[in-house]
Amino acid sequence: xxxxxxxxxIAVYSILVFIPLILAMNRMIQIAxxxxxxxxxxxxxxxxxEGAIAFTFVQAIISxxxxxxxxxxxxWQLGRYSWRGKPxxxxxxxxxxxxxxxVAAMGILAFVGPNGFGYRSNESTHFWTLxxxxxxxxxxxxxxxxxxVLSTLNRNLEDQLKLLPSGKSALGRFRILWLPLLTxxxxxxxxxxxxxSFTSFALVRWLTPLENSLExxxxxxxxxxxxxxxxxxxxxxxxxxxxxxxxxxxxxxWLMSWLQDKRQSKLPRADExxxxxxxxxxxxxxxxxxxxxxxxxxxxxxxxxxxxxRDGVEWSFVAWGKAWNGDxxxxxxxxxxxxxxxxxxxxxxxxxxxxxxxxxxxxELENTxxxxxxxxxxxxxxxxxISSVMIGLGVILGIIIIxxxxxxxxxxxxxxxxxxxTTPFVVRIIxxxxxxxxxxxxxxxxxxxxxxxxRMKKIHFPLMKGPIxxxxxxxxxxxxxEFGASWVVTRFGQWDTLPVxxxxxxxxxxxxxxxxxxxxxxxxxxxxxxxxxxxxAERFRTTDQEGMF
Amino acid sequence: xxxxxxxxxxxxxAILPGCIEDTKDENIEITIVTYDVSGLSDSMLSDFQNxxxxxxxxxxxxxxxSILDHILQxxxxxxxDLALGLDNTYLQIALDSGVLIDHAAKLYNIEQxxxxxxxxxxxxxxxxxxxxxxxxxxxxxxxxxxxxxxxWNLTGDDWKGKVAIPSPMTSSPGRxxxxxxxxxxxxxxxxxxxxxxxxxxxxxxxxxxxxxxxEAYETHYTGGYGELTDGYIGDANIALSYCHSxxxxxxxxxxxxxxAALDIDRSSFLQIEYISVLExxxxxxxxxxxxxxxxxxxxxxxxxxxxxxxxxxxxxxxIENEYRANSLIPQVCAEVSSQDIAVNMEDxxxxxxxxxxxx
Numbered sequence: 001x002x003x004x005x006x007x008x009x010i011a012v013y014s015i016l017v018f019i020p021l022i023l024a025m026n027r028m029i030q031i032a033x034x035x036x037x038x039x040x041x042x043x044x045x046x047x048x049x050e051g052a053i054a055f056t057f058v059q060a061i062i063s064x065x066x067x068x069x070x071x072x073x074x075x076w077q078l079g080r081y082s083w084r085g086k087p088x089x090x091x092x093x094x095x096x097x098x099x100x101x102x103v104a105a106m107g108i109l110a111f112v113g114p115n116g117f118g119y120r121s122n123e124s125t126h127f128w129t130l131x132x133x134x135x136x137x138x139x140x141x142x143x144x145x146x147x148x149v150l151s152t153l154n155r156n157l158e159d160q161l162k163l164l165p166s167g168k169s170a171l172g173r174f175r176i177l178w179l180p181l182l183t184x185x186x187x188x189x190x191x192x193x194x195x196x197s198f199t200s201f202a203l204v205r206w207l208t209p210l211e212n213s214l215e216x217x218x219x220x221x222x223x224x225x226x227x228x229x230x231x232x233x234x235x236x237x238x239x240x241x242x243x244x245x246x247x248x249x250x251x252x253x254w255l256m257s258w259l260q261d262k263r264q265s266k267l268p269r270a271d272e273x274x275x276x277x278x279x280x281x282x283x284x285x286x287x288x289x290x291x292x293x294x295x296x297x298x299x300x301x302x303x304x305x306x307x308x309x310r311d312g313v314e315w316s317f318v319a320w321g322k323a324w325n326g327d328x329x330x331x332x333x334x335x336x337x338x339x340x341x342x343x344x345x346x347x348x349x350x351x352x353x354x355x356x357x358x359x360x361x362x363x364e365l366e367n368t369x370x371x372x373x374x375x376x377x378x379x380x381x382x383x384x385x386i387s388s389v390m391i392g393l394g395v396i397l398g399i400i401i402i403x404x405x406x407x408x409x410x411x412x413x414x415x416x417x418x419x420x421x422t423t424p425f426v427v428r429i430i431x432x433x434x435x436x437x438x439x440x441x442x443x444x445x446x447x448x449x450x451x452x453x454x455r456m457k458k459i460h461f462p463l464m465k466g467p468i469x470x471x472x473x474x475x476x477x478x479x480x481x482e483f484g485a486s487w488v489v490t491r492f493g494q495w496d497t498l499p500v501x502x503x504x505x506x507x508x509x510x511x512x513x514x515x516x517x518x519x520x521x522x523x524x525x526x527x528x529x530x531x532x533x534x535x536x537a538e539r540f541r542t543t544d545q546e547g548m549f
Numbered sequence: 550x551x552x553x554x555x556x557x558x559x560x561x562x563a564i565l566p567g568c569i570e571d572t573k574d575e576n577i578e579i580t581i582v583t584y585d586v587s588g589l590s591d592s593m594l595s596d597f598q599n600x601x602x603x604x605x606x607x608x609x610x611x612x613x614x615s616i617l618d619h620i621l622q623x624x625x626x627x628x629x630d631l632a633l634g635l636d637n638t639y640l641q642i643a644l645d646s647g648v649l650i651d652h653a654a655k656l657y658n659i660e661q662x663x664x665x666x667x668x669x670x671x672x673x674x675x676x677x678x679x680x681x682x683x684x685x686x687x688x689x690x691x692x693x694x695x696x697x698x699x700x701w702n703l704t705g706d707d708w709k710g711k712v713a714i715p716s717p718m719t720s721s722p723g724r725x726x727x728x729x730x731x732x733x734x735x736x737x738x739x740x741x742x743x744x745x746x747x748x749x750x751x752x753x754x755x756x757x758x759x760x761x762x763x764e765a766y767e768t769h770y771t772g773g774y775g776e777l778t779d780g781y782i783g784d785a786n787i788a789l790s791y792c793h794s795x796x797x798x799x800x801x802x803x804x805x806x807x808x809a810a811l812d813i814d815r816s817s818f819l820q821i822e823y824i825s826v827l828e829x830x831x832x833x834x835x836x837x838x839x840x841x842x843x844x845x846x847x848x849x850x851x852x853x854x855x856x857x858x859x860x861x862x863x864x865x866x867x868i869e870n871e872y873r874a875n876s877l878i879p880q881v882c883a884e885v886s887s888q889d890i891a892v893n894m895e896d897x898x899x900x901x902x903x904x905x906x907x908x
Contacts, residue, residue: 047758047905048718106779113779121783206780209764210757220719220760223611223618230621230642231895308777310802330591330607396622496609504585504609509856510767511774511801 002452006361009354010376017383017420020394025239027226027397032235036243042236048220049237052212053244056198059127059213063134063197064190070135071142072186074289077282078143079150087538089286090147093293094140095534098474100481100499101137101202102506103523107296108133109206110303115313123210130207134200136296138193139289145189146182153181155277184259191256195249195384202483214241218389226397242390249385250378257377260432297527304520309513319517323525328515329504331496333522337529340497344479347418351475354419355380355426356468360456362427363434367442380427383420388482391417414497418479425478426471433467434460466540473537477530498526578604579834582619582827583633584612586855597841603834612761613639613721613822620648620827630830631838633675637666637821638724641891644671649825653832654839663821663860666887672823675842676857679792679879680725681817682712685772686809688786700733700747700816703754703787710755713769713785717901720761722820726789727901728890729818729883736815748904757785758905766790772808773798792817796866796876797856804870810877817879822857 032039043049074093083089096104112119112129119125161167161177201215218241224231225238304323307314326332331339358380365373383391395416441463445455461468483499496504505519576598583589594605608629610616616632617639623629624646635643643649649671656673663674689696694707703712715723727748734744759765767775770788772795775781791797791810798806824842826835841847843860851859852866866873 045906046718046902048716048760050906109779114776114781114783115779120779120781123782123784205760209759209768209780209782216760223615227618227621230646231618233898303779310777310805326591330589330594330609507611507763508585509763509797510778511797511856513774513777513801516778 002360002364002456005357006364009357009361010379013354013358013380013423016416016423020397020416021386021390024226024390024394024397028235028239031226031228031232032239036239039236039240039243042233043217043240046233046237049212049217049241052214052217052241055211056213056215059130059134059200059204059208059211060194060197063131063138063200064194066131067135067138067142067193067197068186068190070289070292071139071189072146073285074139075143075146076150077279077286077289079147081277081279081282083286088535089290090143091531091534091538092290093143095531096136096293096296097138097140098477098481098530098534099137099297099527100483100502100523101200102206102483102499102503103300103481103526104133104137104296105202105206106303106506106520106523107298107300108136108203110299111296115306115308116299126208126210130203133203133207134193134197136292137200137203138196139293141192141196142186142189145192146185149182149185188256188259191252191259192384195252195256198245198249198252199384199387201387201389214245215387215389217241218387222389222393225393238390238393242387245387246385250382253381253385254378257374257381300520300527301524304517304524307513307517319514320521322514322518323505323521328508328512328518329496329501331501333498333501333525336496336498336501336522337525340480340499340526341476343415343418343497344476346412346415347422347479348472348475350415350419351423351426351479352468352472355423355471355475356430358423359427359430359434360460362431366435367439377431380424383424388417388421391420415479418482421482422475422478425474429467429471429474430464433464437463469540470537473533473540477533477537480526480529480533498522502526576602576604577831577834578606579631579831579838580606580608580629581631581633581838582608582610582616582629584616585609586634589633590854593847597838600841601834601837603837605838614719614724617643621646624648625828627827627829629827630835631824632827633824633842635672635823635825636721636725637819637823637887638721638728638890638894640667640672640823640825641887642894643825644669645891648828650828650830650832652826652836652839654836654843656840656843658845658861659843660860660862660864662819666819666821667823672825673839673843674821674860675824675848676851676855677819677821677860678857679817679877679882680722680729680789680820681792681877681879681882682787682811682813683766683770683772683790683792683794683808684811685770685786685807687807688771694786697787697811698813700730700813701750704747704750705754708754708787710757710784711786712751712754713757713759713765713788715759715762715765715789718898720759722762722789722791724894725818725820726816727897728885729816731893731897732883732885733813733815745900745904748901752905762790766794770808772806774801787811791820791856792879793852793856793858793866793872793876796872796874799871799875800853800867800869802870806871806875809875810879812877812879814879814881815883817882818885819882821860 043052078086078089078093108129109120110116112125114120119129158173158177161173166172167176199215200213201219204211204213205216218238221231221234222238224234226235304319305315305317307316307319322328323333326335362373362376362380365376395413441459442455445459450458481499483503502519502522505515505522508515510516589607598604610619613634613636616634620627620629620632620643627648632643651670652673654673659674663677684696688694697703702708714726717724717727730744730747734742734747757765757769759769765785765788766773767778768780768782769785771783771786776783795806795808795810798808824839826832845861848859848861849864851857852872858866866876868874
């Protein structure tokens, strides 16, 4: 039964994710030809792709290193010691990950720009601003991957090690105990940070406007791909960029999947209470960490009431009224919020059951020792290896080819990229939780003769309520903040979402000094909703729950 | 947990109907694919609906290029009734592709100069503006720096890394300016160099090429409103914009601006934006919208609503706040036919890329 449900889930997932992409690729290849060498050559021919490959790799690698350096001490303090208000701390520290990049860019620009600390005019700071922004964005990954390992390691193990000659020094204990223990988690977090930095679009576009990355190349000319006899070079550029991106990211994801699997089987566990003690000195790391996470968001909120004009700076809530009434847009904030929640609900209704079924199927394959377990696992990760611009193009060039007139009326269409992008997160959360379940429950139930459905009903689902709820909340939050693919597909939607509204406002000529604060007001609403969702999710989380989120 | 679940279910049930179109509505809806034309306010669309009964659905894209991409991708099965915002550097491609059809709008009072590029029944001009270089008059004050009188001036050391121009690959003003440079160097006195040599020289002089107009004007240009914004870098004292951009600056600056338009013969380009009916459209409803858009009541507001000139006769920029006084009408702008643009554009872009890669 589960086997068949799993196979159907894989079929549905493949249709949703891969058919549009294959159709889009096919259309582009028909125009560009099937010679990949010509595609790759094109990257060196155009001004807009100049230096894109080198910049993409360099910034992704340095972003990954910076993220590990910044986030690991924070994860250590959060995981090893007990803190009052820990769920709130964890929500704040992990929330940046689901913030739309455009909101992050607004906060960071306000910090470094002429109305902030004024670093912006020095172009040598742009690259490092991007690196810090990526660290801000991705530190949640390091925390979520490593905190469960840190929080559940039996403290006695470290105490015993102190008695041994090689464990007397902190460095020795780090080398013998912590390094081997944390390496798989840190490496898995590093892989995912690399993936997200590699595909970063809005932050690169806004923070390093003089640089090109593979993602900005695709975003710049993606809309003209797939048209015969017009801007045909764009097909070469999109194909080359996406092929490089796909190959590199696939390797990263395979490595992450392998590391997660490896980590799973080797962790020594203890309950959280016995593993954690108090450490007031740790506040010197946690508080700056919290400040780091909150600063861009607080600045965005402040920017919504700060009106900068030739006459100076004025503080007023007038932009909130403009945002609410939609004075500078066709949709007001309230309407856009309802639209966002609507699409997020559709996404939830599809992505959550689909992700749960896929996770159950992968776990079943793992239990039976099937060699297909890793392949299916990797399959569910593939949307991370595909640029959101490509996912958007897949919907446009692929699905629209099928029947555009009918599909124009298909209200679910703009939710499709949300489903494609959030389902892998559901799989990650549920699969990690399934792997953490004590196999004895399942084995005993089998011995007692319970069927697969009965085991799911009486064992899996009751034990998995928390992770399912977290996955649901996370899906809602991700969908609310999704922008890249929606930006491409929104042309077929009739309802502007909050991130699309923010982008529309941010893109308008800013002669009127109220435009920017109005965009910041809309962004603040989005941040508020996300924070509430994350705080709800934290209520259902236990510290030993592993996975991406 | 059950309570929260219930709240979520109730919340979602309440929200979902908002997402699902009310198919029982008897009103006819027209879909307009456009860029973020700020002139189309909610109240204006409501007025149109009240007057005609037609509802309007706006699909907003990036710019004129995105509109062309969209309608060409949907060739044979358009998802919209009207394309609003194609300019005269893109129009001919759309005409040649056969995606535009005849409108049935009754038009009055459109000035002749706006019809010179195209005067058929498949596109109607609705606004216009001259694209040209703007300079920071506080920086180019005649003492530290003299006002450039030739495009070659910009290849000198004084202007190294101080000129920002959007890429013709990704921006319609950038594309229009590239077209202008082909005409400028075809008509200059020097027969030993052509327009690609100038772009190569500019590349050697560290020209700042941006992805769009806002990056050039808002992020890099020192003479405009960008210096008040958070993303401002401020490394360019000349940027490509519209000849009336200083007027818009003055309009919002209560008569004050430090930006000025650079009047060099044939270095500016008259951009005309059009509204066109798309194949498969409801022509009657679409034509009603065209009539509404170019009616005196609506079109005269273009300078303040969409920061562009009206296309109607006897209409000009407002004089309040020195808007008109700070807006330049170039003495001689580039003259390139829409047919030439359509035929040569792909080659020009290839040549432009080659020129920019030679540095």
